[in-house]
Amino acid sequence: MKRQFLRAILALCLSLLLPLAAQALPFTFTLSAGPAGGVVSGAPGQTVGWGYSLVNTDSSNWFVPTQLSAASFSIATPDASYFDFPVLAPGATANALFDQLAHTGLYGAQIFPFAAPGQSDSGFFTLSGEWWSGDPLAGGLFLQASDAVLVPLTLQVEAIAALPLPGSLALLVLGLGLLLARQRARQEGTQLGFGLG
Template sequence: MITKNGFFRSILLFTLVAGHLAAATITIDPVSGIAAGSPGDTVGWGFSTYNTDLLQSISFSQSVLVNETNPLLGFYVDLIGPQGGPDNFSLDPNSTWSEGFDLVNQFGLGYFVIDPSAIAGSSDSGSIRVFFNLADGTPDSIDLPFMVQVQAPAGAPEPGSWCMLLLGLALLTGRRRRRAA
């Protein structure tokens, strides 16, 4: 399960360092990778990244969900790709870039729109794969664990639904009185 924070962070760091030296390290916000919301909600992730390369800049091209356990729970929208980086669509050598999730301004790693008919307690997990290019054009990617949890919606009724109910009852009462007369 994705909620084992220390284990998966260790795997992520090992994946970034093992086999080759990655040009970037990236962490997800919240660190657990879990974004929870009610059916129909939009939830998302922020990030912090560091360009470890001393000579080449990085341009982030896109992020996608991979290895999803329940892809019908909703859909993912990439935010880091359209930005590319903090300065002219790139991240300078030996520098950092951080953004919290902000749906209004379209900041962050990406967001997930939970299906309005999703059942409370259901979830989708997998990895968020972040693609990036070095200044020389060599593509690479990073996988980040994620999970979306569906919570029960708030129990308070909408004010408009009470008005519609009262209006409907008044119309039915009026119709009965006309028939009786």
């Protein structure tokens, strides 16, 4: 009788502790922003952005990203609509380069036209999600919310390269043309006998 009672207590303890142990599993994923170091730069008025590499390092559970945010920007308008929230099977990786036309990547930012060269913003991207026992679209069971992962970001404003004004270039060509014409006139004038001074 005493053994049956101890077995019942042990079974009860295990039934209470096993779900807690399952909740405490060290589910992990990694996120990195591209280019390396999360540093992007662009000219005032330009749209730039970050690509990503997202890896589900867990060997048996599925990862579903649910929330992406970034530090506030003082020199640009942020755009989180590039991220496609890929559902990752165990051990799977998702990669995307930033492409403004294809609208792919992690995050975009349009630098303000009045941003001054040398200004920058720094902070972090924050990504969190959920862990599932299987494909969430095919009967997988929700296990737990993930811890958030922070990835550093830096946005820098480049100096605009100085270009010659179209008027300056036209004046330069005109001036060279007049110099060549004067040189020709001198040469022809000397051959004819009258020296142009």
